[in-house]
C-alpha cells in the first residue's frame with residue numbers, strides 16, 4: 552500500500568489551491584511553439600513565449616539538429632566527466648565564449664540547473680550573497696543551495712545595495728561576498744543597473760554574477776546586457792540560457808578560464824547529470840553562429856517590441872517602464888488581470904496573467920512577449936483584440 556500521509560498531503564493541498572484559484576491548469580500546445588499556436592484546435596497569437604528571435608522553429612536550427620542526430624545519435628550517452636563530452640559540446644562552449652567575449656564557457660542542461668550548479672560551486676556557508684529582491688526563482692534556489700547568507704537588496708536600489716555591501720564586507724563575518732542580479736527582469740522588462748553594480752563591486756571586492764536569461768539575444772545587439780554596457784571584463788559570471796532567445800535548451804556560464812575550469816570539476820549538475828543531446832548542442836551552436844553573423848533577427852525583435860508597446864500605450868494601457876521588448880499591461884487587481892487574460896484567449900490572443908506572488912500585490916498584469924517571428928498583421932490583430940476587450944472590461 553502506498554503512503555496515506557502522502558495521499559492526505561496531496562489531496563488537502565491541491566484542494567486548497569483550487570479553492571483559492573491558485574491551481575494552474577496547464578494548456579497543451581498542439582504543434583510547434585511559434586508566433587501562433589494551436590490549443591484545443593484554436594489558433595491563437597502567441598504572446599507568451601520566450602522564443603524572442605523565433606529560433607525555436609527556425610529551419611537552420613532544425614537542420615543542424617537533424618544532422619547531429621545522424622552523426623552523433625539521440626543522446627550524449629553519459630555524464631560529461633565520464634565519457635559524455637562530445638565534440639559538439641566543446642564546439643558549443645567555444646561559440647558561447649566567443650559570443651559573450653570571455654575566455655571560456657561551460658554549458659549545462661538548463662538555465663535553472665546552471666544557477667543551482669554555478670552559485671553553489673563557488674559560494675558556501677562562510678560567504679554572503681547580495682541578491683536583488685526580484686531575482687528569478689532559480690537564482691534564489693541556487694543561493695539557498697550554497698548555504699551562504701542571503702542578503703536581499705531592494706530591486707535595482709543602488710543605495711541599498713551599496714549600504715548592504717559595505718555592511719557585509721566590513722563586518723568581517725564572510726570570506727567572500729557576491730552580488731547577483733538578473734540582467735533583464737522578466738516581469739517588467741527593466742534592465743539591471745550594471746555599471747553601478749560593477750562600481751560597487753569594485754569598491755567592495757564583490758564577485759559579480761549576472762543571469763542574462765532574458766538579455767541574451769535581446770540586449771547588446773544580441774550578445775546580452777553585459778555587452779550592452781561594455782562590461783565584459785568586469786563581470787565574473789555571465790550566466791544565460793539556451794532555452795529562450797537561442798530557442799533550444801540548456802544553460803551556461805561564460806567567464807575566465809580559471810572559473811570555467813573550477814566549475815568543470817566542482818559544479819554538481821555538470822559532474823552528476825548527463826549533458827544536453829547532440830541535437831540540442833548543434834542547434835544551439837547554429838543559433839549563436841547566426842546571431843554572430845547578423846543582427847537582423849535582433850533588429851526585428853526590437854521593431855516588433857516597439858510596435859506593440861506603442862499600440863498598447865496609445866490605447867491607454869499602463870505598460871510600465873519596460874526597456875526591452877517585454878511588454879506588461881499592468882491592470883492592478885489580480886482577478887481582473889486573470890479575467891482579462893481569459894477574454895484575450897477567447898478572442899485569439901495567448902497572453903498570460905501574472906499575479907502575486909510572482910509580482911507584488913495589486914500589480915497584476917498580462918505580460919506580452921513579442922518576438923522577431925510575429926508579423927505586423929499578427930500584432931495589429933492582437934492590438935485590435937486588446938482594444939475590444941480593454942473597452943469591454945472598462946480598462947481603457
Ligand SMILES: Cc1ncc(COP(=O)(O)O)c(C=O)c1O
Pocket residue numbers: 661662663664666687689690733737762764765792793794795800801802
Ligand atoms: C532569469 C532566469 N534565469 C533562469 C531561468 C531558467 O532557465 P531555463 O528555462 O533554461 O531553465 C529563467 C527561466 O524562466 C529565467 O527567467
